[in-house]
Amino acid sequence: MTVHSKCYMQCHRCTRVWSQSRLRAGIHRMTESNNNDHLVKSDDSQHPANLIPELCKKFWTLGWVTGTGGGASIRDDDLVYLAPSGVQKELMKPEDIYVLELSKQLDPKQRIYLRSPPSLKPSQCTPLFIAAFTKRGAGCCIHTHSQWAVLVTLLLESQSNKNLFEINNIEQIKGFGKGYQKQGALGYHDTLRIPVIENTPHEEDLTESLEVAMDKYPDTYAVLVRRHGVYVWGETVHKAKTQCESLDYLFQLAVEMKKLGLPWLSDIA
Numbered sequence: 001m002t003v004h005s006k007c008y009m010q011c012h013r014c015t016r017v018w019s020q021s022r023l024r025a026g027i028h029r030m031t032e033s034n035n036n037d038h039l040v041k042s043d044d045s046q047h048p049a050n051l052i053p054e055l056c057k058k059f060w061t062l063g064w065v066t067g068t069g070g071g072a073s074i075r076d077d078d079l080v081y082l083a084p085s086g087v088q089k090e091l092m093k094p095e096d097i098y099v100l101e102l103s104k105q106l107d108p109k110q111r112i113y114l115r116s117p118p119s120l121k122p123s124q125c126t127p128l129f130i131a132a133f134t135k136r137g138a139g140c141c142i143h144t145h146s147q148w149a150v151l152v153t154l155l156l157e158s159q160s161n162k163n164l165f166e167i168n169n170i171e172q173i174k175g176f177g178k179g180y181q182k183q184g185a186l187g188y189h190d191t192l193r194i195p196v197i198e199n200t201p202h203e204e205d206l207t208e209s210l211e212v213a214m215d216k217y218p219d220t221y222a223v224l225v226r227r228h229g230v231y232v233w234g235e236t237v238h239k240a241k242t243q244c245e246s247l248d249y250l251f252q253l254a255v256e257m258k259k260l261g262l263p264w265l266s267d268i269a
């Protein structure tokens with residue numbers, strides 16, 4: 001199918017691209033074969049379509065994806081697997097997962113899905129996940145609405161350097177890589193820096209400022225969104241998950257330190 005051809009367009013209901021004649025005739029009913037349902041069926045527990053619901057179930061227990069907020073996406077080479085919009089994340093199933101080909105996403109306004117769940121909508125987080133895959137070569141991106149992340153952005157709001165969270169001399173900082181295309185992890189004395197961007201009424205409108213923050217802080221593995229949450233990515237699912245956990249630990253610690261009047265940066269060396 002040539003997606004650039006004027007003969008084809010996207011269906012607003014199922015989000016897939018069909019020939020205009022089929023759309024007009026209303027005969028583009030999804031079948032198992034033309035919806036590529038095989039892409040989300042596997043007995044392998046590590047398959048992205050199985051892993052995303054499993055991870056989201058764990059994240060829900062941590063309060064990261066409460067009330068359908070947040071989400072996760074995994075890239076396997078050129079295939080990207082995405083949690084949908086508006087589902088209860090702890091009840092999500094492999095058949096709820098969207099799949100797209102990264103190299104085919106030439107127009108952000110007309111996203112082309114290889115596989116779409118019949119009665120769900122694509123997540124507004126999709127362009128942000130795609131930014132982590134295309135700009136950083138990430139293998140997994142996690143978005144949480146963690147209260148600790150939100151509180152850190154609120155604490156920063158009244159500070160002069162309100163667009164940057166910094167912390168050093170805490171053991172858990174060693175849970176982060178040194179940065180994009182760099183070997184090794186940060187050390188205990190290193191300063192972890194996470195940029196903060198302002199929230200927007202529609203999540204997809206965060207994409208531009210997220211990309212600007214990635215360019216300004218090329219070694220970051222996360223971007224905080226003020227009064228909203230955090231996006232965290234990694235080269236693998238394992239790295240994205242453990243960095244997300246380490247970050248949440250540090251955010252919680254930072255909130256408690258602030259309550260006790262303790263500084264996030266210290267000059268121990």
Ligand SMILES: [Zn+2]
Binds near residue numbers: 143
């Ligand atoms: Zn969100």
